[in-house]
Amino acid sequence: xxxxxxxxxxxISGPPLLFLLVFFAIPSLIMIFxxxxxxxxxxxxxxxxxxxxxxxxxxxxxxxxxxxxxxxFLYVEIFLKSFAVAAITTLICLTMAYPLALLIARSxxxxxxxxxxxxxxxxxxxxxIRIYAWMIILGPESALSxxxxxxxxxxxxxxxxxxxxxFAVLIGMVYVHLPFMVxxxxxxLEKHDPVLLDAAQDLGANSWQRFWxxxxxxxxxxxxxxxxxxxxxxLGMFAVPDILGGTGDILVGNLIKDQFxxxxxxxxxxxxxxxxxxSVLAIAAIATWFARPAVGRRRQFGEN
Numbered sequence: 140x141x142x143x144x145x146x147x148x149x150x151i152s153g154p155p156l157l158f159l160l161v162f163f164a165i166p167s168l169i170m171i172f173x174x175x176x177x178x179x180x181x182x183x184x185x186x187x188x189x190x191x192x193x194x195x196x197x198x199x200x201x202x203x204x205x206x207x208x209x210x211x212f213l214y215v216e217i218f219l220k221s222f223a224v225a226a227i228t229t230l231i232c233l234t235m236a237y238p239l240a241l242l243i244a245r246s247x248x249x250x251x252x253x254x255x256x257x258x259x260x261x262x263x264x265x266x267x268i269r270i271y272a273w274m275i276i277l278g279p280e281s282a283l284s285x286x287x288x289x290x291x292x293x294x295x296x297x298x299x300x301x302x303x304x305x306f307a308v309l310i311g312m313v314y315v316h317l318p319f320m321v322x323x324x325x326x327x328l329e330k331h332d333p334v335l336l337d338a339a340q341d342l343g344a345n346s347w348q349r350f351w352x353x354x355x356x357x358x359x360x361x362x363x364x365x366x367x368x369x370x371x372x373x374l375g376m377f378a379v380p381d382i383l384g385g386t387g388d389i390l391v392g393n394l395i396k397d398q399f400x401x402x403x404x405x406x407x408x409x410x411x412x413x414x415x416x417x418s419v420l421a422i423a424a425i426a427t428w429f430a431r432p433a434v435g436r437r438r439q440f441g442e443n
Contacts, residue, residue, distance in 0.1 A: 167416075173199040182403025202430075204410035214411070216396070220420065221391040224305075227374040228312040232320040232369050233362065240324035240361075241354075244331070258321050266315070268381050273311055277301040277383070278371035303385040311379040316372060320365040322409070327361025328354075361428070371419055391415055 177185035177199075208214050221302040233424045243254045261269060276283055279300060301307055331354065376391035391411065396410030 170409045170412055174204055174407055174413050175202070176406050177201055178274065178404050179202065183405055190388065203405040205414075207407060208410055208414065209220050217389060217394055218325075218391055218414070221374055222418070222422075224312065224390060225310065225370045226426035227364050228316060228373050229320075229370045231309070231313050233366065234318050236317060236324055237358075237362075237363065240321050240328055243325050244328035245320075255322075258318050260313075261318070267378070267382075269314070270311055270379060273307070273314065273383060274302060277307050277310070302383065302387075305384070305388055307383040308380050308390075310387050311383045312373050312376065315376075316369045317378065319368040319372070323368060324361045326356050326372040327364075331357055367423070368423075374415060374419060398414065 143256050162268075173184065179185045239258075243258075244249055249262065273345065275281060279302065281301075284301050287301070291298060335353050336349050339353050344352065374390075375392045375395075377390065377396045380388050380390050380393050395411045395415070398404045398411060
């Protein structure tokens with residue numbers, strides 16, 4: 140019986156472990172190893188052996204890529220700007236998604252599936268097509284540009300260019316990642332017991348107090364989940380800044396992509412990827428540490 144249980148256990152857990160090993164652990168180890176290698180003369184990695192069959196002088200390991208990263212504040216500035224864009228995008232998505240998710244969760248059940256389908260409907264079309272559509276919407280000849288510049292002209296202000304700007308990048312980021320904030324929030328808000336709101340109302344709490352004292356604490360797990368699903372992908376996003384941003388809107392995702400596909404400096408690109416991963420893990424650890432008291436209070440509130 141124990142042997143059969145062990146076989147069943149491995150049949151269940153084996154495929155996910157194999158998937159993580161092949162598509163996560165091994166590539167991560169390769170990336171770490173690559174970050175300590177020397178770059179090749181024509182890109183890629185320096186060869187281990189030269190044409191004579193002897194070991195190359197650059198076949199060993201080096202900290203050159205990491206030293207180059209910390210030697211120029213430009214790369215640290217790009218990291219900081221990327222984190223700022225990710226934080227602003229997450230905040231905007233939370234501000235827009237919370238009322239929508241609350242509306243869906245408190246709607247009649249016959250309308251919920253339709254509203255959720257409308258939220259995920261953009262995923263039915265190609266990602267690049269949706270981003271290129273924003274080029275038309277934000278273009279200099281678009282109705283939106285004419286409208287905004289007409290208002291600015293009334294107040295005596297100079298016209299602005301919406302496309303190829305930080306504003307366009309932020310719009311694209313929010314548009315792409317907004318559903319990832321709505322869905323976790325809706326999943327959480329749907330499970331709230333309305334009896335708690337009725338009890339708070341009976342105790343004299345107004346609508347604002349009921350929201351902050353009852354609804355908001357219970358929705359914190361959904362907020363943390365949605366924020367993670369938005370913040371982390373935005374950090375590595377390079378397609379939106381490439382298409383909608385200008386030359387000054389390079390984020391860390393664009394920088395990493397250029398190192399692998401442009402300059403072909405694989406060690407430096409790998410080092411940037413490792414630094415980004417460590418930064419995300421550090422932020423996740425800090426957020427988890429700060430979230431513990433809030434989640435603890437929420438559980439205590441639910442038990443009471």
